[in-house]
Amino acid sequence: MKVKLVLLLMVAVANINVICGQYTYKAVIKDNITKEPLMGASAILKGTSNGSSADINGKIEIKNIPGGKHTIVFGYVGYEKLEVKITFSNAEIVPEQLILLNTSGEELEEVVLASTRSSRTIENIPTRVEFIAGEELDEKGNMKPGDIRMMLNESTGIQTQQTSATSYNSSIRIQGLDGKYTQMLRDGLPLYTGFSGGLSLLQIVPLDLKQVEVIKGASSTLYGGGAIAGLVNLISKTPKDERELSFMLNATSALGLDASGFYSQKFEKLGTTIFASYNVGNPYDPANIGLTAIPKFNRYTINPKLFYYLNDKTTINLGFNKTAEDRTGGDINYIKGRGDAMHTYYEKNSTNRLSTQLAVDYKLDKDSKYSFKNSYSFYDRTIEIPDYQFSGVQHATFTEINYANTSEKIEWIAGLNLWTDTFEQQQIDTQNVVDYNYTTIGTFVQNTWNPTQKFSLETGLRGDYQNEFGFFLLPRVSALFKVNHKLAIRLGGGMGYKTPTVFTEDAERIQFRNVLPIDVSNTKAEKSIGGNFDINYKTPLSEQLFFSSNTLFFYTRIQNPLLLHADTNDNFEFHQPTGFIDTKGLETNLKFTFGDFKLFVGYTFAEVKQHYNVTSDFPLVAKHRLNNVLMYEIEDKIKIGLEAYYFSPQKLSDGKTGKAYWINGLMIERLWEKFSVFLNFENFLNTRQTRFDTIYTGSITNPTFRDIYAPVDGFVINGGFKIKL
Numbered sequence: 001m002k003v004k005l006v007l008l009l010m011v012a013v014a015n016i017n018v019i020c021g022q023y024t025y026k027a028v029i030k031d032n033i034t035k036e037p038l039m040g041a042s043a044i045l046k047g048t049s050n051g052s053s054a055d056i057n058g059k060i061e062i063k064n065i066p067g068g069k070h071t072i073v074f075g076y077v078g079y080e081k082l083e084v085k086i087t088f089s090n091a092e093i094v095p096e097q098l099i100l101l102n103t104s105g106e107e108l109e110e111v112v113l114a115s116t117r118s119s120r121t122i123e124n125i126p127t128r129v130e131f132i133a134g135e136e137l138d139e140k141g142n143m144k145p146g147d148i149r150m151m152l153n154e155s156t157g158i159q160t161q162q163t164s165a166t167s168y169n170s171s172i173r174i175q176g177l178d179g180k181y182t183q184m185l186r187d188g189l190p191l192y193t194g195f196s197g198g199l200s201l202l203q204i205v206p207l208d209l210k211q212v213e214v215i216k217g218a219s220s221t222l223y224g225g226g227a228i229a230g231l232v233n234l235i236s237k238t239p240k241d242e243r244e245l246s247f248m249l250n251a252t253s254a255l256g257l258d259a260s261g262f263y264s265q266k267f268e269k270l271g272t273t274i275f276a277s278y279n280v281g282n283p284y285d286p287a288n289i290g291l292t293a294i295p296k297f298n299r300y301t302i303n304p305k306l307f308y309y310l311n312d313k314t315t316i317n318l319g320f321n322k323t324a325e326d327r328t329g330g331d332i333n334y335i336k337g338r339g340d341a342m343h344t345y346y347e348k349n350s351t352n353r354l355s356t357q358l359a360v361d362y363k364l365d366k367d368s369k370y371s372f373k374n375s376y377s378f379y380d381r382t383i384e385i386p387d388y389q390f391s392g393v394q395h396a397t398f399t400e401i402n403y404a405n406t407s408e409k410i411e412w413i414a415g416l417n418l419w420t421d422t423f424e425q426q427q428i429d430t431q432n433v434v435d436y437n438y439t440t441i442g443t444f445v446q447n448t449w450n451p452t453q454k455f456s457l458e459t460g461l462r463g464d465y466q467n468e469f470g471f472f473l474l475p476r477v478s479a480l481f482k483v484n485h486k487l488a489i490r491l492g493g494g495m496g497y498k499t500p501t502v503f504t505e506d507a508e509r510i511q512f513r514n515v516l517p518i519d520v521s522n523t524k525a526e527k528s529i530g531g532n533f534d535i536n537y538k539t540p541l542s543e544q545l546f547f548s549s550n551t552l553f554f555y556t557r558i559q560n561p562l563l564l565h566a567d568t569n570d571n572f573e574f575h576q577p578t579g580f581i582d583t584k585g586l587e588t589n590l591k592f593t594f595g596d597f598k599l600f601v602g603y604t605f606a607e608v609k610q611h612y613n614v615t616s617d618f619p620l621v622a623k624h625r626l627n628n629v630l631m632y633e634i635e636d637k638i639k640i641g642l643e644a645y646y647f648s649p650q651k652l653s654d655g656k657t658g659k660a661y662w663i664n665g666l667m668i669e670r671l672w673e674k675f676s677v678f679l680n681f682e683n684f685l686n687t688r689q690t691r692f693d694t695i696y697t698g699s700i701t702n703p704t705f706r707d708i709y710a711p712v713d714g715f716v717i718n719g720g721f722k723i724k725l
Contacts, residue, residue, distance in 0.1 A: 023065040023088040029058045029074060032100040033123070034453060036485030040540050041076040041101065046083070074099050077546035077593070126448070126458040126478035128490050128534045128552065130155065133211035135633075139641060141206045142667055142678040145250040145720070146258040146279045148212070149201045150682075152232065154645065156602035156627055157216060157552070157587045160201060161620055162708040163508045165695045166329030167295045167347045170201050171505050174216055174229040175554055176583045176608035176621040180504045181229035181528075183219070187236055189375040191321075191355050193226060194503050195394040195423055196379035199351055203323050205301060207248055207260045208275035210237045217554060218530045220496035221460040221476040224417060224442050228496040228528040228558060229583075236319075239264040239271030239307055250720035254294050254713060255282035258720075271307035276300075283328075283335045286714040287690035290343070290700050293712040295329030305357075313363040323353040330385075331700060342701055344386055347511070352380040368405040371415075374398065382426075383511045390512045392425040392434075410449050417442040423501075432571075434502045434517040439467045454482040460494075469525040472497045486539050493531030500525060502574065506564040509705070515564070516573040523562070524576060530556030546593040557582040561610075579612035596634055602627035617651040620707055624648035641667040650709045658709040661687050679719040686715040 029041040037058025044051030045062060052060045062072070067088050074082040079101040103123075132140065132151060144150035149170055153160040159173045171179025184192035184200055192200035212234055219227035237244070243265040250258040260277035277300065284294040305319035328335055330346035360372040375398045382391035402415025419440040425433045446460040462474040476494030483489065500518050507515050531554075538548035558581045562574050585606040592599040604625040608618035626646035633639045643665040650658045664685050669678040689695055689710035696703035 022063075023067065025062045025065055025072065025086065025088075026096040027060050027074075027099050028096065029054045029060060029076070029099045029101060031079075031485045032102045034482060034485045035100075038076050038079070038101060038485065041074065041079075043099075044073050044075075046071040046073050074101060076101055077540040077544070079103055124450070124456060124480070126456050126480040126490060127215065127492060128217075128478070128532060130214040130216070131211050132214075135639075137206065137209060137211065139631075139639065139667065139669075141248075142669060143665065143680045143682060143718070145207070145248055145260065145718075146205060146256065146277075147202045148204045148206050148209075148234075151206060151212065152201070152214075154627060154629075154643070155214070156589055156604045156625070157554075157606070158214070159622065159625070161505060162712070163505050164329065164347065165705045165708050165712060166292045167327055167349055168202060168293075168329065169199055169349070169508060171197070171508070172201060172232065173621075174214075175556065175585065176606040176618060177229040177556065177558070177581075178505055180501075181226075181498060181526075181558070183223060183227035183231040185223065185231060185233040187357065187359075188223070188233060189357055189373060190223065190226070190396075190398055190419070191375060191377050193396065194421060194501050195381065195392060196353065196377060196396070198381065198503065198508055199325070199327075199349065203299065203301070203325060203351070203353065204234065205258075205260055205275075205277040205279070207246070207277065208237055208262045208273065208303065210235045216552070217492070217532050217556060218474075218476070218494040218496035218528050220472075221444065221446075221462045221474045221494050224419065224440065224462070224464055225466070225472070225497050225499050225525075228498050228526070229556065236305070237262070237264055237273060238317075239266040239273055241266050245725040247723045248720060250718055252716055252718040254284040254286075254716045256280065256284075256294070256718075266307070266309075269309050271309065273303075273305045273307075275303040283332045284713065285332045287688060287712070289690060289695075290332055291345075291696070291703070292329040292332055292335065293688075293690075293714070295327050295347075296335050297325060297327040299323065299325035299327075315361045317357075317359050319357040321353070321355045321357075323351070325349070325351045327351075344701055345703060346385065348382070348384040350382045350384075352378075354378040367407055368403070371400075371402050371404070373400045385511055385513075388511065388513050390425075392423055394421070394423045396421045409451065410447070412445070412447055414445040415443070417444070432514070432516055434512070434515065436468075436501060436518075438499060440499070441465050456480045458492075464497075466499060466525070468520050469499060472525070472527075486537060488536040490534035490536075491531075492534075493529070496528040496530075498526040498528075500562050500574070504562075504564065507572070510572065514571045516571050518562075518574050523574070524560045526558055526560050526562055528556055528558045530554070544594055548591045550587075550589045552587045554586070555582065555584045577612045579610070581608065581610055581618060583608040583618075596632055598629075598631040598633070600627070600629040600631075619651050619653045620709055622647040622650050636671055636673075638671065639667070639669040641665075643667075647710070650707075652707045652709065654706060658689075658707070659692050661692075661710050663687050663711065674724050676722045677719075678721070680717070682716045682718065683711055683713075684715055687711055688714040 029038045039054055039056050041054040043060045052062050054060045069087045072084050140151040149160050152158050152172055157175050160170045161173050163169045172182050173179055174182050214232050216230040219231045245263050247261045257280045262275045264273040279299045281294055281297045283292045283296045285292055301323045303321045308316040327349040331343045333343040334346050355377040358374045363369040377396040379394040397420045399418045400415055404413045421438045423436050425435055442464040444462040448458045450456040458478040460476045464472045474495045478492030481489045500523055502515050533553040535551045541547050560576050561581045564572050564574055566572050588603045590601040608621045610616050610618055628644040630642045645663045647661055649660050652658055663683050666681040669676055689712055696705045698704045
């Protein structure tokens with residue numbers, strides 16, 4: 001009788017559970033790509049507070065679910081939310097499910113990089129590549145719509161070096177090395193090298209850029225000579241089916257104006273992009289020392305491109321770029337027409353830049369294609385100061401044909417290149433003419449191998465023959481180890497070289513005056529070897545707080561460095577002392593995401609040394625740098641950014657040491673569907689070198705300029721609007 005009673009009670013309890021409809025749901029949550037379990041991922045019964053978090057194996061269990069149809073929402077910081085509909089009833093038992101989550105678009109994990117020549121995404125490429133794209137590119141464009149100088153300067157490991165106190169001329173330094181060791185590309189084509197690289201940072205307007213890619217360390221295997229410190233590749237927007245028409249207008253408290261427009265659209269067989277800009281500045285002297293911190297300038301740019309989609313296999317695009325600028329800095333009284341016997345100093349730059357780009361892609365099948373690229377660059381520049389003028393014309397061409405074959409596990413890319421680079425100085429005095437005529441023929445092969453989902457290897461080999469400096473063999477290797485879904489490690493290294501020219505930062509500072517031509521017969525090409533070790537880590541710290549970090553350790557050594565020195569006749573000549581230059585250090589980038597807030601913290605340690613008879617610090621390198629950016633953003637409504645950048649003391653060329661300083665900025669943008677208004681308070685603490693140091697010695701009539709290691713323009717407000725139609 002007791003046994004029957006117990007059985008009846010058990011049946012009653014079971015019937016109560018059925019009537020109440022209480023069920024349990026079990027699942028395992030993993031990354032869709034790596035299949036790694038996502039510890040801490042959440043699963044919540046939609047419309048309730050009933051949910052659970054995944055354990056170390058990615059397993060979750062939700063109890064006390066009433067019968068019927070329900071939606072379970074899966075989430076993980078940095079991943080797209082996923083909703084799964086499930087019906088719970090007596091007639092059907094729900095087995096343990098496998099849930100795969102995709103990384104969110106905000107993390108830009110599916111960005112395909114052009115600079116590596118591979119079709120792999122940024123998450124799966126062994127070569128370490130940094131990129132600026134999307135919202136970050138827009139935000140940097142708000143701060144400096146007229147050029148890309150600030151955009152690059154605010155990245156860890158990169159410093160833009162001002163080479164002229166009055167004309168604002170600047171070059172880019174990666175990991176503390178001279179600007180001549182950085183290769184500037186536009187869509188993989190070298191358009192800003194040698195003489196034409198002098199004003200490039202100030203003449204590139206960012207509105208038509210899709211993204212900016214930076215590879216640090218020796219990259220000559222990818223694109224030939226010049227990329228010893230690294231390369232910067234500016235990737236242009238391409239037409240899409242949906243029309244893009246945008247305009248930007250910006251004005252500054254320093255009396256500057258920027259206006260630019262961009263149009264693109266793809267039709268059945270044709271597509272086009274058209275970019276045009278006009279930039280103007282007035283002489284600006286915030287320190288009241290009588291010299292321009294921002295020069296008077298007037299520049300226009302036009303860049304149309306035509307895309308022809310011949311068929312499913314063949315695409316052709318042809319582009320044309322024209323930039324013309326007149327830039328005058330110096331004594332502000334002279335520039336404003338109030339010059340006299342005392343106020344006579346000026347520095348004029350007149351530039352005329354013309355380039356063409358042609359690209360043809362032909363697909364043999366879904367796995368392989370041929371590509372042809374060609375560019376022609378014409379650059380005419382005149383530099384004039386009182387009693388002296390330097391002018392010349394540079395013609396450069398680049399031609400490449402390559403073949404690529406891609407599969408899931410392995411990818412091959414091989415090609416041939418031809419570079420020509422000619423400079424003709426326009427000067428009556430033929431004794432010091434610095435003309436050159438260089439031709440380089442190169443061939444390269446690159447392989448990317450993915451034996452497993454956790455390991456990939458990229459190897460490359462290039463051989464270049466240069467008509468004046470001989471043959472160069474350049475190997476490189478990079479490896480990617482995905483330890484788990486949180487931790488990834490990259491290791492790489494390679495060799496590089498730089499063909500000597502007189503167009504360096506040191507020669508630019510003195511307007512190439514009395515600079516002797518390079519004695520090719522007694523000069524070697526500069527060569528480098530280097531490597532880097534990169535650690536990436538990301539993890540949720542709570543349901544709302546997400547953390548990611550990237551740390552790079554680097555080392556580069558340059559043999560046969562070419563240095564500029566004054567001789568006994570007041571001329572300047574290049575020579576190669578016995579010894580080398582090396583740079584070593586680390587870069588750390590931390591990112592915290594909490595709701596609508598993002599905090600970026602970057603630190604750069606760069607120790608650059610000259611090893612000759614004695615070892616000394618390389619000038620104009622901030623050994624320690626801090627980059628701090630706090631962003632608040634409500635999507636499609638408002639953006640607010642607060643910035644703080646620290647630069648440690650720098651050794652100067654005259655043997656003295658500059659002072660440490662901070663630069664702060666505040667940017668606000670209000671967005672509507674097709675219209676936005678922005679306001680930027682740049683350097684609002686008014687940090688200027690003229691507030692704590694001098695920028696020249698001697699008289700204002702004949703100034704001798706010191707190194708510029710801190711801003712000279714001080715606090716500047718700019719603001720404007722953008723329209724997208």
